Amino acid sequence: MSAEIGRSSEPTWEQDIKPMFREWDREEMMYLLDLWSYQDVRDNAESIYDRVADGTMPCDAPWPQERIALFGAWVSAGSPK
Numbered sequence: 001m002s003a004e005i006g007r008s009s010e011p012t013w014e015q016d017i018k019p020m021f022r023e024w025d026r027e028e029m030m031y032l033l034d035l036w037s038y039q040d041v042r043d044n045a046e047s048i049y050d051r052v053a054d055g056t057m058p059c060d061a062p063w064p065q066e067r068i069a070l071f072g073a074w075v076s077a078g079s080p081k
Contacts, residue, residue: 010077013038017074020067025058042079049075 011017021035033040041048051057052068063071074080 010080011070011074013041013074013079013081016070017041020063020071022058024060028059038081045075045079 018036018038018041021041026035029035033044035041048057049068049072052063052071055062
């Protein structure tokens with residue numbers, strides 16, 4: 001992950017968020033949304049955040065707390081591209 005906790009700039013889609021979703025994650029979710037699509041993730045950001053925060057997404061292993069916090073910061077910042 002390219003972002004560091006405590007950095008002064010807000011996370012961005014291309015640099016920080018999109019790389020968190022693996023190809024396997026994308027394939028597993030294509031029936032519902034494309035995790036490599038900015039628009040799809042932005043439109044579903046609150047639901048995605050809820051799922052990663054409660055550990056039900058991704059289905060093979062929960063994200064570390066730092067990754068959850070980074071995604072939450074991106075959502076709170078208005079999901080910058």
